[in-house]
Amino acid sequence: MDLRKLQVGGPFAEYLMKAATQKSFTRDRVRIPTISTTSLESSDKSSSDMGTPSSYLDVCQAYTQCSSSGNSGRHSYEEDGSEKSVLGETDDCIQQISGVIVLSLVEANLWYRFLELGTEMIINKSGRRMFPYLQFSLRGVDPVGLYDVIFDIIPASGKCFKFLNNRWMPVGKKEDEFKNHPFKHPDSPQFGADWMMQKISFDKVRLSNKPSTGAGIFTLHTLQKYLVRISIVKHEGDDELSVVEFPIRATTFIAVTAYNNREVTKLKINSNPYSKGFRFPVKRVPLDLSIRKPSERRKNERIWTFL
DNA sequence: TCCACTATCACTTTTGAAGCGC
DNA sequence: AGCGCTTCAAAAGTGATAGTGG
8 A cells, every 4th residue: 555654643633533523524433643743834835826724724735745746737826826727638537646546537527618617616505516516436545444535625726706807817815714624425434445336426515605514515705716625534543544635626616606607607507407497598487476386386387488 | 886695486306205016 | 014116296406587785
């Protein structure tokens, strides 16, 4: 196994200890040593525009730099926070390689089509699902090792954005992030062999603009840029965890309360099954609101008039 | 006046309970 | 009684849009 081992301690250990007590972390076998071998000082923030006030994120970022330096990112970031596409060929899947672990994003083509337009994700009070949602497969993990798979969302830019002249422009400094709890996949912990046999999906994750304590609900600021990060945590022994981080550039998006780019809306309508109702131009006839049950209203008054 | 945000609408898909036959 | 299949209503999902408020 070529996983770099991390003697977990300090702020990262603090995070894991907290995480282990949360609802989304059902496992009680996570044990944290007291020796600290990771420190915030090791973080080289100049290499990334993903700075965040959260100590947990700082530590993860520092760790990411040593553990997943092999990521095959296809997008880079300009000084102003805007992304510079270096997308070349189109793939059925992309591979992010960290050590010997390979993460293959499902529907990578779709993600990149959105990315080229400037992905927008709707957020609302109750929490809106992501579309596309994150689904991937794993290779190269230890088949008999015990792993957790953890999803979280991190800032992708230090700026906030505005949609001007049909494109997203950085307009100022981003706001401080909400405290979000990373979301552990419900199948965790599971043996590596089991993880490799299935597609791992986080389709139930929701995005909100109001602080929430619900597992799998992430509170974000509108008009700020984020991306998804996956952590593969191996339970090495009683006092040791190995962590490999995969910040997935293809998932970079701007949180919005209403779509700004018509092209993004069109692509969502054409690719999301729930949006089929918007695929064909239809003159919608108002329903009779005096009939209280929606299903009865539909039965009585469904009139379709194609334009 | 502008624009981010919210509630509600009209649609589709998913889910789960109920009914039925074997 | 138990199982598998079908049916159908309710729940949950979507983007559109009009109204609100800072």
